[in-house]
Structure formats: structure tokens, C-alpha cells
Amino acid sequence: MAGSELTNIKSPRVKAVRRLTKRAFRDRDRSFLAEGPQAVREALALEGVVVELFATAEAEQRHADIVATAAAAGLAVHRASGEVMAELAQTVTPQGLLAVCRFVHVPLEGAVTADARLVAVLAHVRDPGNAGTVLRTADAAGADAVVFTDASVDPYNGKCVRASAGSLFHLPVTTGAPVAQAVQRLKDAGLRVLAADGAGKQTLDDVDLSGPTAWIFGNEAWGLPAEILSLADEVVRVPIYGRAESLNLATAAAVCLYASARSQRAGSPSPAPRLP
Numbered sequence: 001m002a003g004s005e006l007t008n009i010k011s012p013r014v015k016a017v018r019r020l021t022k023r024a025f026r027d028r029d030r031s032f033l034a035e036g037p038q039a040v041r042e043a044l045a046l047e048g049v050v051v052e053l054f055a056t057a058e059a060e061q062r063h064a065d066i067v068a069t070a071a072a073a074g075l076a077v078h079r080a081s082g083e084v085m086a087e088l089a090q091t092v093t094p095q096g097l098l099a100v101c102r103f104v105h106v107p108l109e110g111a112v113t114a115d116a117r118l119v120a121v122l123a124h125v126r127d128p129g130n131a132g133t134v135l136r137t138a139d140a141a142g143a144d145a146v147v148f149t150d151a152s153v154d155p156y157n158g159k160c161v162r163a164s165a166g167s168l169f170h171l172p173v174t175t176g177a178p179v180a181q182a183v184q185r186l187k188d189a190g191l192r193v194l195a196a197d198g199a200g201k202q203t204l205d206d207v208d209l210s211g212p213t214a215w216i217f218g219n220e221a222w223g224l225p226a227e228i229l230s231l232a233d234e235v236v237r238v239p240i241y242g243r244a245e246s247l248n249l250a251t252a253a254a255v256c257l258y259a260s261a262r263s264q265r266a267g268s269p270s271p272a273p274r275l276p
Contacts, residue, residue, distance in 0.1 A: 004079075005057075005080065005081055006078055006080045006081060006084045007081040007084060009083055009084055009087040014087060014088065017088055018088055020032055021033065021090060021158060023156075023157070030103045031100055031103065032100075032101055032103065032156035032161065033088070033090070033099070033101070033158060034098070034101050034161055034168075035089055035090065035091065035097070035098045036091075036097060036162065037059075037063050037066060037095060038165055038166045039099070039161060039162065039165070039166050039168075040099045042166035042169040043099055043166075043169050044070060044073065044099070046169055048102065049101050049104060049169065050070065050075055050099045050101050051075070051100040051101065051102060052100050053066075053067070053097070053099050054077075054078045054079075054080045054084075054085065054097070054098045054099075055067055055080065055096060055097050055098075056080055056082055056096035056097075057079060059096025060096075090158035090159070090162075103156065104168065105173065106172040106174050107174060108147070108174045108177045108182060108185050109185065110172065111144075111147065111174040112144075112147070112174075112182075112185050112186055112191075112214075113144075113189060114190055115144070116144040116145060116191060116212060116214075117191075117211075117213070118138075118141065118142060118212070118214075118261060118264065119143060119144055119191060119214040120134060120135075120145075120146045120214075121146075121147040121182055121216045121217065122134060122149060122152045122153075123152065123179050123216050123217065123224060123228055124225075124228075125148075125152045125153060125218070125249065126153050126219060126220065127249075128157040128158075128160035128163065129163045130163075130248070131148070131152065131155065131157075131160050131163070132155075132159065132162065133163050133164075133253075134146070134249065135164040135168060135173070136164045136167040137253055137258075138167070138171070138253075139167035139170045141258050141261040142261050143171060145174065146172075146174075147173075147174050147177065147182050148173065148174070149176075149177055149179045149182055150176050151179075154175070155168060155173055155175060179216075179231065180231060183216075183231045190212055191212045191214040192211055192214070192233050192234075193213075193214045193216065193231070193233050193234075194214070194215050194216070194233065194234050194236050195218075195228065195229050195231075195232035195236065196224075196237070196238065196252055196253070196256050197218065197224045197235050198237050198246060199235060200234070200236045200237035202234055202235070202237070203236065203238070203239040204236060204237075204238055204256065206236075209260045209263035210266065211264075213260045213264075215253070215260070217249060218249075220248065220249045238252050238255050238256065
């Protein structure tokens, strides 16, 4: 461990890390916080991403492998008191491990290439928990990239990072592009762009999902505005077979992404699976 235990929540070191909970400081420093053993472990797997690690004495023993990996990489590992960890962490019950990480942003042109077959686009998505869950789902479905458009939540928001459960470090994530620019890039790369929206005339059961596809997912409360729907090649709705009024964003995204993943892996056009 580097130096003595950090115990003063007002120390310059603690204040410097704590400010990364605010987007303005994250953008300025191009750094963010990854909290908990899962996120820290995945961040350490990428060379040059983790800048320094903070661990409580208990976490140092419980997750000795993670601490050893950080130390072997030549990173500063600071022992933090429970009070300091509570100050730095953004959870009610901190898990005792927190890493300062560099942004893993990939430019739009690098994230969406001619080889891409499945991409998730978040347009005006504001809830970080939903956004992180969609990122995690996209990773699980084998997506090639996730695009956070300019009006969407910051993927480096603490809640988003936690909800992604390490997937932020698994696939290219690009941020900041206007929706129209992102859609044009997707089309130039040969992907068919589908907008997931309850207003769609086509359902998942009707469309061929076997080719390269990008899905646009909209705001949790009001969905996708007309100007974004008009950019898509098709507007597709998830069929509701029961009496539910609708599906929430993360669930709808999971259904759409897995429908595409299944059709693409089948090797030929086939209808998407029906919901139970």
C-alpha cells in the first residue's frame, strides 16, 4: 500500500477524487470512478485505464488478488479508512474498493466500423441506471458498440458505471455525437437502423433481423421524437401479448438486442422469438 492510511475526509487527495462524482470535473480531467470489485477487476484488465486504487483494510484482505494486480501494474494503492471510503463512494454500503480510471471513450468512427453487426444507440436516455443496464445487455448480446448520443446521460456517471457491471470496459463506447450524425455513420457502415418505439407499425415478429442492425432506444418517459423516428429505416415495436401497458427501456432493449443476436447467429432470416 502507498503511504499511511487515509483518514481525513477533508484532505486534498480525498477532495480531488471526490470531485470526480461531478460531470464537469470528470470531463475536465477525463477521469471517472469505478466502484466495487467487479468494476475494478474489469478496469484493471485494460492496460492504462486505472490510475490509482483505494481500498479499505477489509477489502484489501477480501480482494487480495485485485490489490495485487494493481500493485504489480505499478499503480498507487491507497489504504482508506471506512469514513474516507464512505466519502468517496456513491453507494449506501460501499464495497471497499474504488479506482480512479481514465475515460475509455472511442470516437464514433472507431466504434462503428464496417465489421459491426449489432450496435445499440441511446438517444435522450437520461436515467443512468437504465443506461448502464442497456450497456450491460448490449455486451451480453454480443453487440459491437454502444453509442451515447449528445443528449443522453454520461456513461461515466457513477450509477451508470455500476449498472453496467463492468461492461463499460468490454466493448467500444462512444459519446457526444448528435443522433443524426450517429445514424449517418451507422448507415455508412452498412447497418440497418431500427428505432424501437411503441408507435411502430412493424413488430419484432415481422422484421428480418439477420443482417447488421443498429437499434435506437429513446427516453424512458416519452420515447423517441418524430425527428429521430424519421431517421430510422424502420420503426419497430415490441409486441405486448398480455395486458401490460408497456415495457420499460431496459427490458425493451434486452428483447430487441437478443432478438437480433439470435437471428444473426441463426445464419438466415428468421422471425424474432415471441415473448411468453
